[in-house]
Amino acid sequence: xxxxxxxxxxxxxxxxxxxxxxxxxxxxxxxxxxxxxxxxxxxxxxxxxxxxxxxxxxxxxxxxxxxxxxxxxxxxxxxxxxxxxxxxxxxxxxxxxxxxxxxxxxxxxxxxxxxxxxxxxxxxxxxxxxxxxxxxxxxxxxxxxxxxxxxxxxxxx
Numbered sequence: 837x838x839x840x841x842x843x844x845x846x847x848x849x850x851x852x853x854x855x856x857x858x859x860x861x862x863x864x865x866x867x868x869x870x871x872x873x874x875x876x877x878x879x880x881x882x883x884x885x886x887x888x889x890x891x892x893x894x895x896x897x898x899x900x901x902x903x904x905x906x907x908x909x910x911x912x913x914x915x916x917x918x919x920x921x922x923x924x925x926x927x928x929x930x931x932x933x934x935x936x937x938x939x940x941x942x943x944x945x946x947x948x949x950x951x952x953x954x955x956x957x958x959x960x961x962x963x964x965x966x967x968x969x970x971x972x973x974x975x976x977x978x979x980x981x982x983x984x985x986x987x988x989x990x991x992x993x
Contacts, residue, residue, distance in 0.1 A: 839911050840880035840983060841900055841938070842871060842976065845918030846888040859945050860972055871976050878984045890920055894930040897938070904937040912983040913940040914976055921948070921958045931963035941979040944969040
């Protein structure tokens with residue numbers, strides 16, 4: 837089974853607690869379990885990581901990259917940088933550094949383009965192959981499906 841990584845940024849661990857109208861009432865741990873089960877149906881062993889710290893997210897990206905490089909097997913990434921989406925040039929640079937072996941899809945449960953103006957800009961998306969936003973927890977599933985379709989079409993080419 838292929839590995840797929842999910843990285844979540846600040847406050848995403850408070851799904852089910854924070855702004856339930858925006859993010860739903862499902863607890864973060866339950867969502868991750870659901871995504872792992874869903875990933876398995878797509879042939880992915882899902883590894884999830886969450887941190888409220890920018891440096892820890894960068895460390896995780898670099899660690900996954902080194903693992904992919906050492907194994908010779910790319911690791912597709914679904915990343916929800918949380919608020920770092922809008923201002924973390926450090927995470928953007930980390931994504932640029934790893935994208936050769938870790939193609940990333942940025943994911944947001946809410947439609948960031950319908951929210952406060954500062955949320956309309958993503959500095960991290962420029963280093964991702966795509967962005968999914970506004971479909972609640974299904975945003976993660978859509979991003980996972982996109983990776984499956986991309987990998988399968990590259991294999992068939």
